[in-house]
Amino acid sequence: MKQPKVVGAAAAQAPIISSFNDKIRPLLDVIDRLKLLMVMKEGIQLPAIVVVGDQSSGKSSVLESLAGVNLPRSQGICTRVPLIIRSQNHARPRPELYLEYNGKMVPVEEPQIATAINIATDEVAGPGKSISDIPLTLVVRKDGVPDLTVVDLPGIIRVPVHGQPDNIYKQIRVIIMQYITPKESIILNVLSATVDFSTCESIRMSQQVDKNGERTFAVVTKVDRAPEGLVDKVTADDVNIGLGYVCVRNRIGDEYYEEARKEEARFFETNAHLSCIDKSIVGVHVLAQKLVQIQANAIAKCLPEIVKNISAKLDANLKNPSRNFFGGGGEFDEYPEGNMKHGSARFVEMLNRLSDELHNCEESNLSKDFLTEEIKGLEDAKGIELRNFHPCEAFLGILRRKVERISYLPIKFSEKYWDYIDDVVMSVLTRQWEMYYHLKVFAKGAAHNLVQKLREESINRVKEIVEIEKLTGYTCNPDYMMEWNKFMNQQDHFINQISGTNMWPLPCSVNLQGFGEIQIEHLRQHWNVSILQQAFDLKMRMIFKVRLVDSMALHLRYHVHNLVHNDIDEIVKKLMGPDGHGIKMMLVESPAIVAKREKLKNIIKVLKESKDSVAMIMDRIVAYDAYLV
């Protein structure tokens, strides 16, 4: 096989290209520098010429014509990863080539380029036919090549061949879209002259992101295979290519590049169908020239926007570093208030539940046993008369038993409530002191001990409240008396229903406000109006449950108020130490936060350097604009 003699597209370039290169090089340098600084990771898009085309449309052939190197070419899929080709004109006779991938920079000899790319592709995408979006970069420094950076992407395959994953089309589409969607990208659509352009998948894709073709440029390949009707095809422009067409004939088989260029020129001169074609849209040299110009325009157009974006990002990072720690502003400031509101609502909710539980645990079987306990208590202490506010032995006996039966509920409640308070305090301190590891650990430890101490005191106090209720049937609270009166108003009706005078059949139940439907048949066995009346009275005096919930609510609120307003102060004083020395020791940041802060510093450094690089070039843009005029 004849080894292709590599000569770049611009070997025979017109003086305009080399003069153009002088202007474009600094612009490209700044873009390369921004790429090296990885500003894209900070969400800043850089201009790029992205090559797309259907499978075997001739993308690699076009690129090797431009960069003057021998890229892998085949009839099947061969571009399996994005290949960024940076061609740079240099005056030294010996070309310099290297491949950058996976953090490596591998020098390559020119004849081994295709093999080296295949090896690198296997390493990045795995052997076989699978594809990957991790790019390889090929740097070509060579005399006579245009200063261009282009990205070659895998060709679009509709039907997977043996060994390719079933979703290969989807995978390739995702990679292509990722590269052509940013408005900074110029889309170089490679179209084979042998096909109807409107059926090309690459046209469909580029139209999705660039409807009017304002940033789409087309290169038509294989013109030697289908010259007939080509002029009409490109002048009709049915597929909306805004930046225009260039038709080329690439190297065929083992042709030398020089031979290929000569053959191309001869072909466009002599072919009967193409001899009349406008010469400003044919040939690899013209393609190189136009791409350099399009690239320079794109960079010049984007740079002011890039400068603006870099400045905005820099400002945002400098002004509000806390956003980087808490994932966007706002929630940290709102946290304590939100949490307190949440806390109060939770407390009321928990108390309501306690009240229900206290009521239900006693009254669940009251429909069958209503007043049984009271009647028994009265019979045991026969002859005792009840008067308002006058405790008697029967009443206190029953009261004691009732309180004893439910005493576990308020204790359980206060344990649960203090557990909740502990959780809230811990989560507030975790959030508040996230950045300061030592401070966080100390504050959490101290607060936890404090909450545990209060919890113990509080539970003892609740036990005391329960004991007090066992001894006291007395109340002077007018609300409770009103409540008692309301219940007592139902007494006559209740007794009548039990006596059943002039009623047939005898009613089995009676509805009592505050108690619901009560079974009464069992009460007829103990028919004694006086005992029934006294028992009813006794029952209605069991207002202690309401009072229990109230006392607990007041007590717990008081303790939590003290915790928030006074006791936390104690923790802070301890933290400060006698001379305020302690706090300095505590303010050492946690390792995770140190890492985050370092990352933020790096971002700021990258952005500052980027800003400087771009600032240096801005005057050149003015010069470039003047040059164009």
Ligand SMILES: Nc1nc2c(ncn2[C@@H]2O[C@H](COP(=O)(O)OP(=O)(O)OP(=O)(O)O)[C@@H](O)[C@H]2O)c(=O)[nH]1
């Ligand atoms: N006759 C002729 N053949 C060409 C021309 N351009 C490319 N070819 C041939 O078309 C075939 C495919 O070319 P490639 O450059 O590998 O196509 P590709 O689009 O890079 O392929 P994938 O990346 O695999 O999709 C090769 O055999 C080339 O030699 C041309 O202008 N004329």
